[in-house]
Amino acid sequence: MRAVVYSAYGGVEQLRLAEVAQPVPRPGEVLIRVKAASLNSWDWDLLRGQPFLARLGGLWRPQHAILGADVAGVVEAVGEGASRLAVGDRVFGDLSGANWGGFAEYVAAPEAVLARIPDPVSFEAAAATPQAGLLAWQGLRWKGEVRAGDRVLVNGGGGGAGTFAIQLAKRAGADVTGVDRAEKLELMRRVGAERVIDYRAEDFAAGSERYDLIIDMVASRPLAQFRRTLTPTGRLAVVGGTTPTILAVATLGAMSSKPGGQQLGLVLHQPDVGQLTELGALIAAGAVTPAIDRVYPLAETAAAFQRIGAGQALGKLVVVVA
Numbered sequence: 001m002r003a004v005v006y007s008a009y010g011g012v013e014q015l016r017l018a019e020v021a022q023p024v025p026r027p028g029e030v031l032i033r034v035k036a037a038s039l040n041s042w043d044w045d046l047l048r049g050q051p052f053l054a055r056l057g058g059l060w061r062p063q064h065a066i067l068g069a070d071v072a073g074v075v076e077a078v079g080e081g082a083s084r085l086a087v088g089d090r091v092f093g094d095l096s097g098a099n100w101g102g103f104a105e106y107v108a109a110p111e112a113v114l115a116r117i118p119d120p121v122s123f124e125a126a127a128a129t130p131q132a133g134l135l136a137w138q139g140l141r142w143k144g145e146v147r148a149g150d151r152v153l154v155n156g157g158g159g160g161a162g163t164f165a166i167q168l169a170k171r172a173g174a175d176v177t178g179v180d181r182a183e184k185l186e187l188m189r190r191v192g193a194e195r196v197i198d199y200r201a202e203d204f205a206a207g208s209e210r211y212d213l214i215i216d217m218v219a220s221r222p223l224a225q226f227r228r229t230l231t232p233t234g235r236l237a238v239v240g241g242t243t244p245t246i247l248a249v250a251t252l253g254a255m256s257s258k259p260g261g262q263q264l265g266l267v268l269h270q271p272d273v274g275q276l277t278e279l280g281a282l283i284a285a286g287a288v289t290p291a292i293d294r295v296y297p298l299a300e301t302a303a304a305f306q307r308i309g310a311g312q313a314l315g316k317l318v319v320v321v322a
Contacts, residue, residue, distance in 0.1 A: 012302040015305060034107055036127035038132075069100050070092075072090075074089070091116055093276065116280075129283065133164045135164075135267065139215040142263075150212040150213060154217070156180060159180070211229060218240060219245045223248055294313075
């Protein structure tokens, strides 16, 4: 089968299209004929081996030869003991807790991490959803629920998880502000943000506005600035960002958070088939729409990596497999 592989950390020059052996499903797994897979910042980190935490599974060389965790496709074969899914089922899921491998014609995956794709949902939309959608979903629900009238700020609102977060917060009745670079402002407005901020022209923490929830995809500021920007009972949910800020939020932020007061914490990505099924239903109903920037054929996967690495993606980048 064809797959996009790499064997050393580095830039997009490490990626190449190659013929590799087709996987065989092990007990509890199914074989998926991949129709589409999407890129996440995690793929970019694993390609480069940076930050250093990206090398935990392979210090000197990549643990997985084929990247791509978010996949959508059709069940081609069922391994021993797998009984929930059947050949012909349309499925999608996040393989980051398994063996990755989505940028290929076939991938074997545990059936436990897969959900069925609702009939109206395309493979491209399904592939764009697992990590970004669940990060947004879980970030918005961290230490509480978003309620009607809440003031929510989404930093990094023009990316994959950010566009999901804006839509889900808006659907809950929140007043949403999106922060990103200038070329992403119109996208954030289109998916539901009432106000948008170009971070290169304005610092959201320097103003007088206070927020009930900040969900930050690219956190990179001192904790004191976050505290000044939150209401007395506000929440900061850090989904991603620089290593120093992540460590500070996970330690000092968590230790200083108090019930009934401000809550600062790190949202760790948790694959959840139940939540993924709920998101699929929302997409099928038209209540949420994955923001897909560009679609690339498998042979042009490196170009997709180049775009996400440059921070140019407006929403999600999807690779389709013929």
